[in-house]
Every structure is written in C-alpha cells, then in structure tokens.
Amino acid sequence: MNISVEPLAPCRKLVRVEVEAAKVDEAFAGTLRVYREGAALPGFRRGKAPLELVERKFSKEIESEVRHQLIQECLKEIQSKKGLRALRLENVEVLQFGRGQPLQAVFTMETEPEFELPEYKGLPAKREIRSVTDEDVERALEVLRRQRVQYRTVQRPAATGDIAVINYTATVEGKPLREVAPDAPSLAEARGFWVHVERNAFLPGFGEQLTGAQAGDRRTIHLLFPPDFPSPALAGRPAAFEVEVVEVKETVLPPLDDQFAKDLGAENLDALRAGVRRDLENELKYKLKRQVRTQLIRALLDRVHFDLPESLVDHETRRTVYQIVRENAARGISRELIEREKEAIYQNALATAKERVKLDFLVHRIAEEEKIEVADEDFNRWVTYQAALTGRDPRKLVSEILDRDALPQVHGEILQEKVLDFLEQHARIEDVPSDQMPVGLGIRS
Structure with a gap:
C-alpha cells in the first residue's frame, strides 16, 4: 500500500x-x-x-x-x-x-485539526459566594402572587400601579405613524390596549403620562423614540399619541395566607415557603455550576489555538444563524429588520460556531485521554430527565431521537457534560464575594 x-x-x-x-x-x-x-x-x-x-x-x-x-x-x-x-x-x-x-x-x-492538548487539569474559576435569603423567598412568593393577580374596574383617576385600557392613534411629526413606519403597525393605532400606569410602560415616557386620567378622558401623549429604537424610521424622532381612556383597572393581589398556599398545592403557608426555598436553592446550585463551567470552557478555549475544518464551521454557522433568526422572530422582530442586520447576525453566528466546533474537538480529545465514555445508563438517565422535564413518555422520546437520527447529537451532549464534570472536579475553584466576580458572570438577585 x-x-x-x-x-x-x-x-x-x-x-x-x-x-x-x-x-x-x-x-x-x-x-x-x-x-x-x-x-x-x-x-x-x-x-x-x-x-x-x-x-x-x-x-x-x-x-x-x-x-x-x-x-x-x-x-x-x-x-x-x-x-x-x-x-x-x-x-x-x-x-x-x-x-x-x-x-x-x-x-x-x-x-480533524492537529493540536496538542493543553493542560486541562487545574483550570481556574471563581464561584460566587451566594445563599438563598429570606428576602429571596419573599420576592419569589410575591411573584407567585402577581401570577394570580386580578383586575377590577374602578371609577377614579388612574394611579401608579393601575392599568389603563385605552384606544390610541399615533403620528410622527404630524404624519400618521403607519405611513412613516409601515413595519410597526402595532404602534400606529390600537383599541382596548392595556397599559400599566407607571414610568416608561409601553414606550419610554408613555405610561407615566396617564397618571390622573379616568374613563372618558382624552389626552395627547408626547414622547421621543430612543435613538436605538428597533424601527429605524422612528429612532430618535418625536411622536404624539391621541389617547382615549376606556377604563381604569386596579390590581388586586391575593392575600399571602394558608388558603393561597393550598391553592398552590401546599399544606399551608409555612410549607409553601419551605418548598419555595428548596426550589430557589436548587436553582442557585444550578446557576453556580453554570457560572463555574462558563469560566472553565473559556479558560480551556484560550489555552490552545488551531485551525478548524471549514465544513464543520459552515454547518454550525448555518445552524446558529437559523437559531438566532428564529429567536428574533419569536421576540417580534420584523423580517425587514432581521434582513438589514443579516451581516451582523452572520458574524455573531460565525464566532459562536467556531467556539462550539473548537470545544467539541477539545472535549472529544480529553474524553479519549481520560477514557470518558457514554454508557447505556448515562443515556437512560438523560432520557428520564428530559422526559420528566418536558412531560413526555420516555419510550416516545427515544423513538423520536432514533427517527431523527439524533443519537450522535445526544451522545455528544452527554459526553460534553461528563467531560465538564471531570474538568470541574479537577479545577482550582475560588469562592469569592459578588463584587470580585468577572464582569457579566455575577448572579442577579
């Protein structure tokens, strides 16, 4: 040969x-x-x-x-x-x-790229010193109350915290907004529109100008669209909204008592508080773990540089572009705006794709070096968890994976988690106060 x-x-x-x-x-x-x-x-x-x-x-x-x-x-x-x-x-x-x-x-x-594995044991990371406080629990309970808020029509002027139900039409510098910005029809006019009476609700400067209004009132609300407003035709320009107030509604929150707890499936309020605390502690544990792993991945990626196969980068870039476009569309970003930003979207997707492909090669090489493999019990555990998370039957989930030929992808996800577990076990992790965490990695309260 x-x-x-x-x-x-x-x-x-x-x-x-x-x-x-x-x-x-x-x-x-x-x-x-x-x-x-x-x-x-x-x-x-x-x-x-x-x-x-x-x-x-x-x-x-x-x-x-x-x-x-x-x-x-x-x-x-x-x-x-x-x-x-x-x-x-x-x-x-x-x-x-x-x-x-x-x-x-x-x-x-x-x-595959040719490279020498960098030293991957002892990677540095900082872990934020955080714990679940009584204040965290009370904030979470308040969120649960607000999820069950009711709105009651009142015959009085609107106050901060109320809801104003309005009809409106908008103009920009005297021209109908619909003509100025055809890509923003929902801003041009609406009927029966609910707006919180509070600072910057709906649009900057809008909600607060409804303070004191009551059913039957008409008002002209003047505001200035921000310079970075998503619709370029409106960015930085003044607008006027002719508003008719249809109703004023006040928010009615349920009392935080044993009955409220029972409505949520808890025995009493103390049991609900204990359950909320457990959930918050589990969530914090997950966030701290992700916080550490983000740093370990970054440290690993920065320790070695090598060329990447074009076909894999191209494939991952296309997949990432599709993901970004789909997420933007789900957020209500217009197709026209997405088209205008396509070069920026592509460049962001390309950078993300390169890091994903690079990490994948590093993960597989470390797995080979440390003899880390995906066993049947790893796959079964993953299926059980995903099925519970999405409310699906585990057997049907396995059938879907096989039908979509997604088994290699699932194995890749499981292998990456196992390698990251290994890196975390061998990392140099320093517990530090919140103000010593790297920028952007702190956990919000």
Missing part, C-alpha cells in the same frame, strides 16, 4: 493511494464469499450458489463494496502512520481499479 499526502490548506489534504493488485484480489475474494453466504439464487440453497453466479449477479455491488473497503483501509493507514483523522472525502477519482489490477485513486480529504 503506497500513500502520499500533500497539504492543500489547514485541515485539507490531497491524497494519492495505490493498493497492490494482490490485496485488491484478496478483497474481491473475501467480499464475494460474504455475498455468497447471503445470496438466495433460484435453484440453490442460501449460501450454496456457485461463486461465478454470485459474482455475475452482484458484480456492481461487490465492486463498490471492495473499492469502499480498500479506501477505508487507506484512511486507517493514514491515521495510524501520519496521525491524520479523516472527516470526509471529496472529489474521489479512481484512476485504476479491477481484478488483477492495483487500485489507484486520488481524493481530497478534510481532516
């Missing part, structure tokens, strides 16, 4: 291979025997048909199988002798191939 490898670009090689005729004939003979064992030809029992009939019947399939088998053996030789791992082959050209002939082929091979 003669193999030559020439570099074309990072992670891309030109490969020429030649396999001697004797080895080609041996591969043909072995493959023919395999086909014979499974062949059921008329007049012969399975596995008993003459070799020449089997070869005549399956000549194309046998030839294709032998060619594939020999190329794969060449790739194993390349990995063994040159340390190059193939990701995919392109432009495969078979120059010579057949019984009694050597196999000669040339192709382009995209390879």
Whole structure:
C-alpha cells in the first residue's frame, strides 16, 4: 500500500493511494464469499450458489463494496502512520481499479485539526459566594402572587400601579405613524390596549403620562423614540399619541395566607415557603455550576489555538444563524429588520460556531485521554430527565431521537457534560464575594 499526502490548506489534504493488485484480489475474494453466504439464487440453497453466479449477479455491488473497503483501509493507514483523522472525502477519482489490477485513486480529504492538548487539569474559576435569603423567598412568593393577580374596574383617576385600557392613534411629526413606519403597525393605532400606569410602560415616557386620567378622558401623549429604537424610521424622532381612556383597572393581589398556599398545592403557608426555598436553592446550585463551567470552557478555549475544518464551521454557522433568526422572530422582530442586520447576525453566528466546533474537538480529545465514555445508563438517565422535564413518555422520546437520527447529537451532549464534570472536579475553584466576580458572570438577585 503506497500513500502520499500533500497539504492543500489547514485541515485539507490531497491524497494519492495505490493498493497492490494482490490485496485488491484478496478483497474481491473475501467480499464475494460474504455475498455468497447471503445470496438466495433460484435453484440453490442460501449460501450454496456457485461463486461465478454470485459474482455475475452482484458484480456492481461487490465492486463498490471492495473499492469502499480498500479506501477505508487507506484512511486507517493514514491515521495510524501520519496521525491524520479523516472527516470526509471529496472529489474521489479512481484512476485504476479491477481484478488483477492495483487500485489507484486520488481524493481530497478534510481532516480533524492537529493540536496538542493543553493542560486541562487545574483550570481556574471563581464561584460566587451566594445563599438563598429570606428576602429571596419573599420576592419569589410575591411573584407567585402577581401570577394570580386580578383586575377590577374602578371609577377614579388612574394611579401608579393601575392599568389603563385605552384606544390610541399615533403620528410622527404630524404624519400618521403607519405611513412613516409601515413595519410597526402595532404602534400606529390600537383599541382596548392595556397599559400599566407607571414610568416608561409601553414606550419610554408613555405610561407615566396617564397618571390622573379616568374613563372618558382624552389626552395627547408626547414622547421621543430612543435613538436605538428597533424601527429605524422612528429612532430618535418625536411622536404624539391621541389617547382615549376606556377604563381604569386596579390590581388586586391575593392575600399571602394558608388558603393561597393550598391553592398552590401546599399544606399551608409555612410549607409553601419551605418548598419555595428548596426550589430557589436548587436553582442557585444550578446557576453556580453554570457560572463555574462558563469560566472553565473559556479558560480551556484560550489555552490552545488551531485551525478548524471549514465544513464543520459552515454547518454550525448555518445552524446558529437559523437559531438566532428564529429567536428574533419569536421576540417580534420584523423580517425587514432581521434582513438589514443579516451581516451582523452572520458574524455573531460565525464566532459562536467556531467556539462550539473548537470545544467539541477539545472535549472529544480529553474524553479519549481520560477514557470518558457514554454508557447505556448515562443515556437512560438523560432520557428520564428530559422526559420528566418536558412531560413526555420516555419510550416516545427515544423513538423520536432514533427517527431523527439524533443519537450522535445526544451522545455528544452527554459526553460534553461528563467531560465538564471531570474538568470541574479537577479545577482550582475560588469562592469569592459578588463584587470580585468577572464582569457579566455575577448572579442577579
């Protein structure tokens, strides 16, 4: 077997291979025997048909199988002798191939990146010193109360904290807003629109100007759109909203008592408080873990630099762009605005994709080094957790994974978590006060 490898670009090689005729004939003979064992030809029992009939019947399939088998053996030789791992082959050209002939082929091979693992044990990270306080519990209970708020119509002027139900039409510098900004029809006019009577509700400067208004009142609300407003046609421009107040509603919160707790499934208020505290402690534990892992990933990525395969980066970039566009659309960002920002979206997606691909290679290399594998119980535990989280039947979830050919992706997620567990166990973690945490990593109250 003669193999030559020439570099074309990072992670891309030109490969020429030649396999001697004797080895080609041996591969043909072995493959023919395999086909014979499974062949059921008329007049012969399975596995008993003459070799020449089997070869005549399956000549194309046998030839294709032998060619594939020999190329794969060449790739194993390349990995063994040159340390190059193939990701995919392109432009495969078979120059010579057949019984009694050597196999000669040339192709382009995209390879995994070549790099030395950095020191990954003892990575530094800071963990915020935080605990769940009584104030945290009371804030969470207040959130639960507000989730069960009721609104009662009142015959009085609107006060801070009330809801004003209004009809409005808007103009920008005397022109109907609908004409100025066709991409923002919901801002042009509305009927039966609910607005909190408080500072900057709905739009900056809007909600607070409804203070003191009552049903039947008409008001003109003047405001200035912020310079960074999502609709460029409105950014930085003054607007006037002609408002008719239809109703004023006050918010009515349920009392924080045993009955409130029972409505939520708790025995009494003390039991509800205890349950809320447990939930907050579990949430804090999760956040602190993510806080540490974010730093470990960053430290790992910064310790080594290597070129990445273009095809993997391109695929991950497209996937990330789709994810960003879908999330923006779900937030109500118009298609026109997304189109205008497509270059910025692409650049952000590209940077994210490169880090994801790089981390994936590092994770798999560490897993190999430390013999970390995904066992059946790891997969079963993942399925059980995801099924409980989404309320699905575990068996149906497994069927969905298999139907979507998503098993490698799931295994990759599980492997990454196991490697990050390993890195965390061997990290140098320093517990520090909130004001000593890296910018952007502190946990909000």
